[in-house]
Amino acid sequence: MKNHINPRRNFLKNAALGSALATFTSGVSLASTSEKAKARREFNMNYAPHFGMFKNHAGDDYIDQINFMAEQGFTAFEDNGLMNRSLEDQKRIGAALEKNNMTMGVFVIDPGFNWKTGLTTGKQEFKEAFIKECEKAVEVAKIVNAKWMTVVPGYFERRLPLDQQTANVIEAYKLASDVFEPHNLTMVMEPLSDNPDLFLRHSNQGYLICKSVDSPACKILYDIYHMQRNEGDLIKNMQLCWEEIDYIQIGDNPGRKEPGTGEINYQNVFKWIDNQGFKGVCGMEHGNAMPGKEGEQALIDAYHKADAFK
Template sequence: MEHQNNPRRSFLKKAAASGALATFTGGISFAQSQSEPIRRDFNLNYAPHFGMFKHHAGDDYVDQINFMAEQGFPALEDNGLMKRSPEDQKRIGAALEKNGMQMGVFVIDPGFNWKVALTTGKQEYIDAFVQECEKAAELAKVVNAKWMTVVPGYFERKLPMDQQTSNIIEAYRRGAEVLEPHGLTMVMEPLSDNPDLYLRHSNQSYMICKAVDSPAVKILYDIYHMQRNEGNLIANMELCWDEIAYIQIGDNPGRKEPGTGEINYLNVFKWIDEKGFKGICGMEHGNAQPGKEGEAALIEAYHTADKFK
C-alpha cells in the first residue's frame, strides 16, 4: 500500500513533533464514533499490546483496542490474557470482534517453577501443562484466538540434553492432543533472556516441531531474541519457514520499535511479505520515547518499516 499521500501519516509526523493527537484523548476514541469500516494501513498484520498507547487511549482495555483499530492495526496480542478476570476477557473478545481485529498470542503458563519444568519429564509438570492447555482452549473461544505461546523452561542439569529434548517432545504431544481438535496452535518461543533456558535457537524448535508432528505445535520466531542468539535472520527463518506460525518484533539493542536498533526491518518485513505470510507479527517491545510523542513516533516507525511496496 502506498503511504506517501496518506493524511494519517502526515498527521502523525506532526504529532510526533508537537505531542498532539488530541483528537484521540477523552473517554470515547475516534474509532468508536465512526460507522465506516476500520482502515487497514499496513501490509503485514502488526499486533500491539496493552499499554503501548495508554497516553492516548487511557487505561481501559476496550478504549485501547479501539485506538489500535483506528490507527490501522488489525490485531492485538496479550501475554497476560489467562490471568485477567473473566469479565475483562469477554470485554476484550467483544471489542476485537466489533473492530474486526484478530487475537494474537497469549501465554500458557502452568504456574510452576520454570527451573524444574518440562525438561525434567516429571508427570506432575506434564499434567499441569496439559491442564493449562485445556483452560487455554476454552479461553480461545472467548477471544477467537488461534495461537498461544509456550516455553519449556530451564535446563535440567542432571539429564543429558537429548533426554531433555525427548521429555519436551512428549509434553508437547500431550498438549497437542488437547489443542489440535480445536484447530489451535501452541507456538514455542526460543528466548535470549537467560542462558539457563533450554530453548534458545530456531533449529532446536524446528527439530521439536518435526518430532511432535502436529499442526498444533509450531514456532514463534521472535526476531529480537533470534538476533541476539543467532543473527542471520532471513537465512535462519528460511530454514525453519515451514514450521513458523507466528512472528514477534523488537529491535536490538534495546527491544524497542523498528528503526531504533541494528535490524534492517524494511528488508525483513519485505522478505516476510514475499513469503506470503498472512499471520500476525506481534509488537512485543517497549516504546523508545515516553508519552504521547513516543506513541506517535512508534506508529510512524511502523509505517516507515512497512513501506516496502
C-alpha cells in the first residue's frame, strides 16, 4: 500500500521548521548586528585614523582602509590631502564614510603659496589666494560631509612688528569666516612646533585670534603633540582656551607616534577631554611606532589602553 502524507501535518511540520530556522537565523543576524554595534561603541571618543595607518591589514585601496577602520571600532576619519585627490576619489571616500556612519574630520586648506611668506604679511595677493582655496574647500566639504578644515597662517614676517602680523592674520580669517559661516563650516587654526619660524606656535595666540575674529567658523585645532613640545602643561592650557577649541589631534612626544610611546599621560588627558563633554573628533595625527601588521595591531591596542579611562 502506498503511504499517504497528511497535507495539514506536513504543512504544520514545515511551518514549525521554518519558524525554528527563522528564529535561529534571526538570532544570528541580531547577534551579528549586536557585535558590530558593540565594536562601533568600543571607544569612548571619536578617534580618527588616516590613510596608510592600517594598509598592511587593509591593503592600498582607500575604501578597504576605511572599512577596516570601521570594523575596528573607529567612528571618525581625517585626510589632510583630501583637496588634492580626484573628484572620483573624493566621492568614493564620502560614500564609504556614509556607509560606515563615520564622521569626516579635518582636511587641509593649502593656498599654494610659499609658507615662508603668507597671511602675516597682509599682502593682498596672499589673502586672495587663501580665500580662493577656502571657496574650493566649501565644495569639497559638501562631497564628504565635512565640517572642519585645517588652516595655518605661515611664517613670521620679520619686517613687521608682531602685533601688525597678528592683525593681518585676523583680517584674513575674518574674510575666510565670511566664506565658511553660511555653510556651517569651521576652519581650525593649528599652532605648530615644526620650526621656530612659524608664526602660530601657541594656544594662547589661537585664542586671541579666535576672540578677535569672533565667528563660529574660526576655532582652534589643539594638536597635543605640538603643544607638548611648545608649551606643555597640557590640561591647564586646554582649559584656558577650551571655549575656542573645536578639534583635537593626537601624537605622543618624543617621536610623534601612538599614545603610550612617549611621555604624555594620554589616559589622563583623554579623561579630562571627555569630562568636558567633548563630542568632536580626535584626529590620530601621528605615525606607527612599529612596522607591519604587528605595529598596526599595537597601535589599536594602545588606543584601547589610553581610552580605558572610565
